Amino acid sequence: MRDDVARGVDHGDGTRGLRMRLGEVVSYHSSRHVSAEELAFRCARTINRARQVGYRTLMANQAEWLGRFWRRSDVRVSGHPELQQAVRWNLFQLIQASARAETQGIPAKGLTGSGYGGHYFWDTEVYALPFLTYTSPQFSRNALRFRYLMLPQATERARELSHDGVLFPWRTINGHESSAYYAAGTAQYHIDADIAYALMKYVYATGDSEFLLSEGVDILVGTARFFMSLGFFDPTGEKFQIHSVTGPDEYTTVVNNNFYTNVMARYNLRAAADVALQMRRERPEAFQELSDRSGLSIDELDLWDRAAKAMYIPFDEGMQIHPQDDQFLNRQLWNLDDPAVGPKRPLLLHYHPLTIYRYQVLKQADVVLGLFLQGDDVPAEIKKRDYTYYDRLTTGDSSLSAVVQSIVAAELGFRETAMDFFLRGLFLDLENLHGNSADGVHIASCGGVWSALVFGFGGFRDDYGHFSIDPRLPEGWESLEFNVTLQGYQVRVTVEEDAVELQIVDGGEGLVGPVTVMGKEVVVGTRPVRVEGETTLVADEQGLVEAGIATDVVQDIVTVDK
């Protein structure tokens, strides 16, 4: 339909050089509960309203909306316009996918393609939500409500698997499990903890206790109960194990004590117990309601706490690394340097799962993702060994891998590696690096690009509500500027080579903090606060090599038959 602006143009008859603008107003309505006739009527009404409002006003409204988005969300990389452009392309994909999702969730491809059939995965919580939580928290809340509204189906699913609590579907479009392959689907129980984790990060960032107490806590209780019935204490009661699970890495499935799953389940159990106990102390009437509707008892909270404390975290004393699972280090190593394997990527399209599963070979970061999300108590030396050991085994066949590897490499000072992985994530779809961008944009990786900038190079962290910044500015970047909305205040963080500056730029008068910046505690207000210090990412490629040598001697690399 041509709009008034188009009609305002003096149409020619194909004359060359004539400037012409055609406009089209399109209306889209969708609902699961309304008839097609009603939807058609709503579409017509919307179009009529748009015509009345007019093109210029619509465009101005849109520009204003996007202006607000960029003001609160932009990340600025000075001196690198090509990177800047690519960064903004990624952030734009994120807001396109989430702004109008309301409580329908954010699918893996947003609305950009038919890949994954429009289904939602854990990607939303672990990769897309951090960006939303810290820049557009209301959209993050919408996405979390999407999970909250799914609790009835998740309860039913847990029963189907003979478990207590709730099990969120590995892939879904309507709340029911849609994965046809349990080994790389249902067994990825970590999705429960991923959702609980994203919920808590949202709560710490926003202080939105209203959502937590009225709805979020039901997610915490259900997921904690699930992990209690999935795992078990060994006879001594000192070790809580979780068996037959699949971690984020789908090239190893149905294993015992996956590092990632166990650290995330520990977080889940702790958070559920802490929130419930805090409710009991500070909001006894809300706790009573929770107890009435869920049958929650104090004994149960004690049990969660005991399980979290007893959670078994696999660690190999000899190699001084965290095995991905109990049996991982006993497997053969896949020689990814074999030139015959190069063209056979992703492996999953060229090898039978039984072949892939027999080897130490990763589709994507697994222990390394665990170290990023829940590695605060792991010494840097161990992290370096972990990172290096898994680095050479990781194919990156999943688009979820590079951005995580970049973050942890930046934290550990593996400068070139951090930048390499960052660029792989940044240009994933712009350069169609995985050859499948036609199926849609990898929304999770777009979120990972923001995370790599803010958590990786920016060094921003939230440790149970305590925020810290410890930047690792890439070589050749003059500055890095990003925004995080904390407790309703938009804090602008500017990392320069020798200082970090923080300032509340939106949200009114107020204070945020203390925030630990390069080891120094500061309180942030509407006037800039500046902390001097070396922000540059220190190159420690030697450390990478040394950690590599240390792990190299332990096992031989084998070559898989072609």
Added chain:
Amino acid sequence: MRDDVARGVDHGDGTRGLRMRLGEVVSYHSSRHVSAEELAFRCARTINRARQVGYRTLMANQAEWLGRFWRRSDVRVSGHPELQQAVRWNLFQLIQASARAETQGIPAKGLTGSGYGGHYFWDTEVYALPFLTYTSPQFSRNALRFRYLMLPQATERARELSHDGVLFPWRTINGHESSAYYAAGTAQYHIDADIAYALMKYVYATGDSEFLLSEGVDILVGTARFFMSLGFFDPTGEKFQIHSVTGPDEYTTVVNNNFYTNVMARYNLRAAADVALQMRRERPEAFQELSDRSGLSIDELDLWDRAAKAMYIPFDEGMQIHPQDDQFLNRQLWNLDDPAVGPKRPLLLHYHPLTIYRYQVLKQADVVLGLFLQGDDVPAEIKKRDYTYYDRLTTGDSSLSAVVQSIVAAELGFRETAMDFFLRGLFLDLENLHGNSADGVHIASCGGVWSALVFGFGGFRDDYGHFSIDPRLPEGWESLEFNVTLQGYQVRVTVEEDAVELQIVDGGEGLVGPVTVMGKEVVVGTRPVRVEGETTLVADEQGLVEAGIATDVVQDIVTVDK
């Protein structure tokens, strides 16, 4: 079509008490390579011939054929006509399923029902072939040729899984893998060893070196190569491991170092190396042909021998039992005594695989089957502990379990248990104990009934061509008589309470042996040879209890949520 006999009857008009016989001649031809017209023509020709031959002659021929079958195959249990009848019913099913199978294999249900869609499994080799090998060896050879003719598809399948050698399909009707579920299908690689094992048992029983050298050896070479490429030496070279496999028990899948798989693969590698080396010594021209068509080298034989010697057999020093696999004993125990679980059988129809796989719970004998087929070097005390440990975890949801448990219980002196499991196998279809006999007769269990009689109560064994008999006559059985055809001679074995008598009853003049009978070596000829001794199955239920107590203390039994 009514035949001449029917026509010979003076037809009445429905008068009561009139004796009438209706006969029908039916002809069935089948071929994959011949047109429907040609098949119809063949059917007509067969019917015409049958008419010419006439009903009485046809029946007499059939009776003669069956007479010969019973003379060489019958097992007599004196004093128990109801058991005798049931035994013969089972043996009759076996010959119905196999006599005219020729080289088309023996499907799981024979021709009695549509269960399993007419597919063939490992059941044939492990459960049905012993009966055929020792009573109708030509039918056993036919069944083994069925596998030989499948080598091209099995080679292709191994390639699909990035392996050397051959991988026989877990279920098939045309040589191609037809299992849609690799975890309880393709991963049961032990089928390769099962076939190699059945082949060698056939060769030892018959001395059919012609078949071995011309065709059988290709099965040995292909399967040995497969296991070499599936397993791997650890860096020290002293331990050969096999990962990501499923044993006979389908309630635990895709595990490392399954006891059954490893002992059977060891047998497979040994047999292949031994046969090839013996060929090289004694039939150099045949070895040269084999080498030419398969590229087999002496180095490869050495490697098989090394792998067999280094084969890792899991053993738990603390509990003094063989774990079913590396991780088995770390799993939780399923409380099968829980009354709520009783009605939920078989478990696989009531619980998600991920739930079942997390527990120590067995669908069928696994370690115990390994102990029967390859347990010669395991001390009786360990076997008792193994048997007892797995006994309480075994649901018997598979019809393949009871007969094996009966054999090993008999060997270990668990008298009541042995009889109980024997009866479960004996009446499986006659009393529809699994509720699915309408889908067809469990042919493998029929074979297992023979095995329980001959290997279990009869105590017959073949250890690399050395035959032995060590009977355990059940209480209240006066005698047990069975026949085994060895080296072309039909040997009748009669077990009485205080003696075993052996005699060649068919095959002409000759000698078989030495055969070790209750520890004494005898040579069997056409005149009876009698060995005195206590043949009764000694009751050692106390041993069962003691072994149970010993293993009981180790772990708590848990109850699965309903």
